[in-house]
Amino acid sequence: MKPDEFTRAVDKGSIAPFYYLYGDEPYLIEKGVKRLLDRIVSADFRDFNFNIFYGNECKGEEIFSAAQTLPMFADRRAILVKKSQDLSAAALDVLLTYLQNPSPTTCLIFQGEKIDQRKKFFAEIKKSDCLVEFKRPYENQLGAFIREEIKACGKRIDPAAADLLAYMVGNNLQELASQIEKVVTYCGGRDSILMDDIKAVVSDTKVDTVFELADAVGEKDPTKAMRTLYTILRDGEAPLMLLAMLARHFRQLWRVRELMDRRVSSAEIGKSAGINPYFLKKVMDQARNYRTAELKVIFERLLELDSALKTSGGKPAALLERFTMEVCGK
Template sequence: MKPEEFDRMVEKGTPGPLYLLYGDEPYLVERAVKKLMDRVVDPGLRDFNLDIFYGNECKGAEIFGAAQTLPTFAERRVVLVKKGGDLPAAAQEVLLSYLQDPAPETCLILQADKVDGRKKFFAEFKKKGEAVEFKRPYENQLGPFVREEIRAAGKRIDSSAAELLAYLVGNNLQELASQIEKLVVYCGKKETIGVEEVKAIVSDTKVENVFEFTDALGTRNAAKALRMLSGLLADGEAPLKILGAVARHFRQIWQVRSALQRKVPPAELAKASGVAPFALNKIKEQVRNFGTADLLRIFEQMLELDLAFKSGGKAEALLEGFVFQVCQGNRG
């Protein structure tokens, strides 16, 4: 089942007894779990009809017993297993028999970031129930996400404003949803949200400095990049977050370069590359600074940086070395 099919089912249909909700975008998974729970059990009756377990610390018999318990003062109950992908083998074996004949009065939800589909339990769960994977959206999907969230809040947003918000915040959907909520409150009774309202809300100096840093790398301005990097680290910006912004920037350069090589018409370049229209000219200028070999080398270096950070390497020295490599490498 696709996420959009899941949403339609929750809104209009009757939920079934087995759901596996998983994926690498925790915000979407959490939201799907909440939607399903709200549909199945009245919040006022959850003290009687909701059991929550954690897959890494529970036994299969506990989940089995809760799922077989009849609801109280309601038609149905929910049994939610968080970290469902971490269920031990013994628990999976116990629950296999439940999958063959699930209680119709119970909605058993497994919530996970990832599952091993090769294991018999998860393969059987997908066969007997509904499995929905929630993937982290691509950059060109963030604008539509913003517009849909704004629409659900009862307002409209200009396309350029939606793209700007997505560009400034990035693909952290939890943070993006938080900024959308603030934007809706800020606009009050105003029905249509524009670029000025977005700028008023997302005026974080750290965000602006991150973009200045990535632009300095894109123009191969080592002095400015080092100055901006020093400021970001002094302000407490996490090295992995800085690296994430750099990765996003060079993916955009790669995507625009690829689209230009395919001779995509100028009017279709933003859509084809997934880069917001207001950022396109800047990225096109920076494309000239990097050949294919340059970009491949930079992506390899970013992977090495990521591994080095996680291994306890000194972030400041590693990032400074990366800046020199990017800004002084062979030009395209």
């Protein structure tokens, strides 16, 4: 079952007797669990009809017994098993028996990070179409996530502001949701969130200066690039975070450069690369400074730099300085 199918079914009140929610995006998994619990168990009677277990601490018999218990003062009860990836083989065997004949008055929810679909336990859940994987969204999907989160708060966001927020924070949804909450609070009674609101609130993450560095190397301006790099290093920005932002920027330049070489129109470039028109001209201007062969070499250097930073293959400042000068052609 896909996440959007899961959401629609739960919102309609079509609740299966069990689910396994997993994936590499914990924020979406937590939202999925909350959506289920809010639909299944009233907050007033949750003490009577809700149990939490942890896969690394419990036995299958304990979960089985709780799932067979009848609800009190309600139609249904919920059982949540966190860290389900840590359930023992013996526990999975016990719970497989339950899955083959589940209680109609219980919703058993497994929450985990990964699965092994070769095991009969997961095959049984998949057969019932109750296996839901929540993947971390790609960068071009972040705008939709931001708009939905803002809409849920009763506000709307300017498209360029949404793109800026995605660009500044990246695809860590927990951090993105936290920044959205700050922006919504900052805007108070205003219905619309604008570019200036994002800059005012999210600038505390220090990424403004990182953007300046990305633009400087994109423009092949060594003086500006080195001055900005020294400022970033002086302020204690994490080298790997800085490297990730540079890699993102050059990945975008590479995509735009390929499209420009194919003589694709500006509008189509923006659409294909997922770049808001507000930023498109600047990105295209920078892409003209590089040939695709150059960008390939830069990505090879980024991989080398990533490895060096992670294995202490040199001083971070010296490595970043050398990379910056090489990219700028000096």
